Amino acid sequence: MKHHEVDAALAVVGEGVKADSLESETLDFKLVAESPKATFNLISDALVCFVNAHGGTLVLGVDDKATDRVQALRGVPESYTVEGVRKGIFDRTSPPITAFVEERVVEGARLILITVPQGAMPHSNAAGLATRRLGKECLPFPPHQQREVMIARGQVDWSADASSLSVSQLSAVEFERLRRLLIASGRDHLAELADRALLESLRLIAPNGSVTNAAVLLLADEELIPRVIPSYGYSYQFRPTSGSEATGRTRGTRPLIAAIQAMTDAMESRREVWPLNLAGGVQLQLTDYPSEAARELVINAFIHRSYETGGTVDIEHSPERMIITSPGGLVSGVTPANILTHPSTPRNRLLTETVSVLQLAERTGQGVDRAYREMLRIGKEPPLFEDHGTLVRATLAGGIGNAAFVRFISDLPLRASRDINILLSLTHLRHSRSIDAFELAEIIQRAPVEAQEVLRMMLDDYSLIAPTKRSASKQFPTYRLRAEVLAAMSRSVSYRHVDVDDMDRKVIEHVREYGFVTNQTIRRLFDLHVYAARDLLNSLREREIIDKIGDARGGAGVKYGPGPRFPKSKS
Template identity: 40%
Template sequence: MRGKSASKLETASLDFKEAKANFKEACNDLAEAAVCFANAGGGVIVVGVADARSGLEAFVGCDLDAESLRSRIHQLTSPSLLVEVEGFKFSDKRLIEITVPEGLEVYSTSKGYTYQRINTDCVPMRPMDVTRLTEERRGVDWSATPSDRDINDIDPLALRYCRRLLSSSADSLRQRYASFSDIDLLRALRLTADDDHLTKAGDLLLCSEATSGPSDLIVYQHKRTQAGESDAILRLGGPLILAFEEIVQAVRARQGITPVTLANGQQLQIEDYPSAAFREALVNAAVHGDWRSRQPIQIEHSPQYLRITSPGPLVSGVTVNNILTRGSRARFPSLAAAFRLLGLAEEVGQGVDRMYREMIRSGRDIPLISEDQQQVAVLFRGQNPKTRITKFLSTLPLEEQDDTDTLLILRQLCEKRTIKADGVADYIQRSVDEAQVSLRRLSSEPVSMLEPTRGTVNRKLPSYRLRAEVVAQLGNAVSYHSRAIDDIDKKIIDHLNDYGEVNNRTIQRLFDVDVYQARDILQSLVGREIIARSSTQTRGVAVKYSPGPSFPSPKKRKSQSITKANVEPDPDEEAGRLF
């Protein structure tokens, strides 16, 4: 905790507490903290740490008896909460660790107060929050309960659109659904109750002026600039299935396109906001948003950002810190099932993964997901795409192009020169061991895009960096590219000292880059007069280059190398010398 206060290290599943002096007050305080975690995803409370301090000063110790504390927490909560309490020593101070499981019910203190952990805060729960969490934990599906609508209330266009989606599916069973009678189709989609009245999911999806949600299901506004006036506003009521498609088309109509040509000649059209990522965010808002609050999905669209906000918090147990790996938990399983059967949602709940993958593959930042008790927001930031990332990813094995961990690790290494498993684990939402497995895989054949630094190669958790040839391919997509150019220059200078000349084909082989990237490297060296054209041929990959006026002599290069090491040492190399 050196340099940071304990409070800065708290997470959605970790809390530091300093025990109150009075035993009764201490137990009440810790019982309240345990209720917070039990009503969220569970967590750990470390008692005996002053969260306003940093370093060893933060460890003030705790003399509470573990068994007595466990018993009091059980007595001070309703239903009685069983926690694990253990004492341990750290920095010559006795601390207590309280492990709180995720609850099966909604818990409160003995005084009737209910709390829930939201990020790092313990906040009171409103009656609606208690009802929502109770239904989720008991498996009550609001969307599967009957509505007051019957088959005659269905919008014919909505049902026709469902049949079109099914008939165009690659799944033969879904194609067969398209020819069913209306009532049989509704049953197949699980949108009818036992009395053949529509469920609330059926009401939302297929009826105009749905009674199970707000009058406006989706509100969309477009601005030419993020702080400007709206130039387009859409307020869409039911059916949700038609509103969904209309919003997708509204965003698509306002998309900008960046063309990218891959090394194999394939042309890609990169959208400002990848359609696949936006669709997944919209699906998540539709099937996980809490329609019982009667608030619409809000969409704000400008060249600078695209934000989708849905009512209600994340489903119990899912947080912004585990959303990639926790797995899909539908708030309304019946509504989610209908979206999946219609081919609008992921079958295995990988929608958030897809959002991340599509954004990184298009050379953009990952989506920002935030939540509070009222809403969940997904923010896509508009920016010029880093097309070098798109081009590089196309050279990886297909399975790696679809691996979220691979893409996240690459993105972080475009910003940081080195990473370690314990530093990247939270970023990819994996354990340290899982992160190390991914790093090791990416440094081995057939991927070989990373390498451990020389000073840490024998450690249990080495530091990894991009290989020089990968940095060359990524070019200015790497924030520290200017430093990486030194490594590229050194390899080319060494080659010229050995062979006397270099050409585009040589650069391609040295750094595993395409003809255009090799051209850029050569032009940079020519511009700095390190090399000069030496052949009569002036165009093509066979043009030869020899040492130029600024080509360093071996003695000069050694001197430069010593000076650079003094000015900007590699921390990993320094560590290697110490150990």
């Protein structure tokens, strides 16, 4: 808890404001109890609750129910010295907590501020009870939750624990597969080592001489792995429609690298691809499930799952959606609402680092950012993550990507076309007419100030958006797509402007003056590529503002004149 936050709370306590309403996950107020023993027990319980969560500050000497300032600032007797309070806490916590204790006099009331940081390991009170502060409550902190928190803080790593196997029991075939990956990743010096030396270099040998659990997952054969790690396994099924019977099924216990390859091969064999031709002879691909997005999520499911929880990694594939399920909830601190921006907290750190060395997946960001980027770049929604406590479900939406959006993105500067925050902003603006920093903050999982910086970059650096007239002078304006951007994105946008915009007006004025307009004219007027110009013309045709003239079916000769809803001249 920062001092200025405590000061701000103390400044308003009792000024018609109850201290209880100012309490938070990192701030609490208490009164001295009837005896020093009871007081120290009260303080110790509160600090254990703080230290097992995010740390915090306890202010002793404040009545949290009083609305009158004099009644609220009750103070602490001089008999409670700073050293005495510190020792009382130390003696009543396990492992002992050494707190930061200071006196503070507020309007004649002597208060004691006691601050603790987040603990490196779980703590309990004198009775052996461990609690953790969530919101304003202290809730039980059972052993399985303690272990998850220690995993998140990098203090427990199941994958680095010793297994029951020796190096000689591992598979020669899998060693060869491992060496091929090392060579492909430019680590020939490791690939040339003998088996044991190779494992030692990768830290896959435990202190007792046996191989680690990570080594078993990577290098034991499929008959041996289930005997050592009973929870290991995977399944894949393909359904022609989401509600029909599966027509393709795979289930197995092959070692991790081979399993990932088998799963990605199964998905790839059923992936739908449509070629997309761009100007200049460039050809891109539209697909239902981008290979890199699906592969990253499959790898995540294998390396970040809980192997201390029953269940297998399961993939359900249909044209409508792909669902990848893995046992164990998200690691403590990670939620679907912050998974894109939360610092990497691998559950199985050694396994994750080894897979990173093999360049099978991104270590930083857990590959989630890549899955987001690849889905967004083809005009689709990002992955949907759900944490059900005992399992995590990642869902990719099926169906073809959006050709108009892909064409638009391909024309952006490379940096913008690969910026997840910009892609998320543009995706939102495909379905909503406007956006502001507060909306975007939730979408990109960042603070509103950071979201405003993204919008500023889209405005100043790339000219993608413009502030609305009513909000332009505000600190956090509301933005819309610029007219030419809206036209270029055209059919990827799910809404239509009811009023004729500036681009429409220019086209109408040209048709009124010259009698017709062509694709080439549109390109010259607005500096658009051929496809964006075509989409603008199609939009005007759909609204019956213009209509095709003559018998030409395509090409440069196609002309467009006034349509049934072409505006009449005011004159």
